[in-house]
Amino acid sequence: MTKTKRKLTDVARQMMSGVVQIQVEGYIEEDIQSVLNPSIKIPGQWSGSGFFVKIKDLEGYMVTNAHVVRNAVKVEISSMLTSEERFEAEVVGMVKQLEPDVALIKLTKEELVRFKKLAIQPIEYLELREGTSPSRGEAIKAIGYPMGMIEPNITGGEITNFISGSEFTTERFVTNAAINPGNSGGPSINEEGKVVGLNTAVMVDAENIGFITPASFVKIIIENLLLQNEPHFADIGGKLQKNAENFNPLLKQSNAKGVIVSKVLENGFLEAAKVHARDVILAINKVEFDRHGIVIGKEGLYRHKNIFDVMKLVPIGEEAEIHFMRNGVIKKTKALAMRNPEKGIISNPILNERTYLEVFGMIIQPLSYEIIQAIQFVDPFAQIEMLQTIDQDKPMLVVTHIYQGTQADEMEWPLGELIIKANDQEIHTIEALQKIIKKNKGGTLLLECLSGTIGYFQVDLELESHLANIKAKK
DSSP: HHHHHHHHHHHHHHGGGGEEEEEEEOOOOTOOOHHHOOOOOOEEEEEEEEEOBTTTTTTTTEEEOHHHHHTEEEEEEEEETTOOEEEEEEEEOOOOTSSOOOOEEEOHHHHHHHHHOOOOOOOOOBEEESOOOTTTTEEEEEEEGGOOOOOOOEEEEEEEEEEEOOOOOEEEEESSOOOTTTTTTOOEETTEEEEEEEEEEEEETOOOOOEEEEEHHHHHHHHHHHHHOOOOOOOOEEEEEEEOOGGGGHHHHHHOOSSSEEEOOOHHHHTTTTTTTOOEEEETTTTTTTTBBOOHHHHHSOOOHHHHHHHHTOOOTTTOOOOOOTTTTTEEEEOOOOOOOOOSBOOOOOGGGOOBBEEEEEEEEEEEEEHHHHHHHHHHHHHHHHTTTTTTOOOEEEEEOTTTTSSSHHHHHHOOOEEEEEEEEHHHHHHHHHHHHTTTTEEEEEEEEEOOOOEEHHHHHHHHHOGGSSSOOO
């Protein structure tokens, strides 16, 4: 036991030279004002961790958490190899919705040359672990720069548990190694000198419970970013529900095994595989599932890996095989793995990417999950109406801010109104609304909302006083 611990410590000391501190200047994204009125941006500074990652023959690339760089304006890194020098880095890409919480950054070409010139030894590029996942009880070391420390910190612990993914989340490893603010984005490594996963979060009000994003998910995200510039996973393309013995007569099954397809999404993976609602998925790529969707077999014995975890790790564009049962008959089919078809209501957490229109004394934006969450703090009833629109296929426009003393204020338009028509024309985008406004310059505009609320606006008055705001802003 002592020998293993000493060996792992030596490995961690070597690998910590590949871990960097990341200093960021950007916008504080949690501020509700910024979500509801994107013209308001609250500046801030923060730090995190990252590490140089081995990717083919590429140099200067680093992995970190997406939340570290998500609304960054300026990113710099420092390393124990170069004293307290700072080097400018740029964001290659990230998972904006933080599922999983992964981003890829790199040193600019000039800064990589400067880094190598000043470094006291060659850059230590860390390798992501492939193949089977770690076992419960496996020893690891977490490396990072917690609490703004200027030198890397090493903490020891074990893989203590696993958390399955879901339709919306990815798998996590649980560890008792100390992961503190600032440690986010650093690696957790094993005695083989491989990165087991990415230090991601610590549970508040709990002792020695931290979360790690598995290296397998980090690897597939990096590949997607480099090849497709899209950090997406393959998804099942439908809704699933647990099986039960009660369904045996209906599904003509002898026992409840596999999960039931309750809905097939148009243009999704299940539709491409010609799987129907009420079919029972038994296996994907020969990985079998029980009635809860949990993996059956050696790996499932020690952890709850499920059908969503299995599907997400199939590279997009690669053929996947499904075994399923229909009316008691087991069938086999194949289809190319793909992401779920996009819905009209999406997530848009990047402040600088939000499109909005400032007109008639109000801010109008495309409805997003972030806006729905922000509205909750202002008007929970408006949030309920918005939640009912999530599954629709087309975008929706929402009023997120009203300025006092304006036309919208005079009509007492409530926050959170969902605009569906302009001059009796159905609208779904900022661009469509902007086009109708311009067409009616000098006239009037009738807006109709999902709730039935209407607004009647003088376009000529707005154009005289707010001409610069008629353009959709980004």
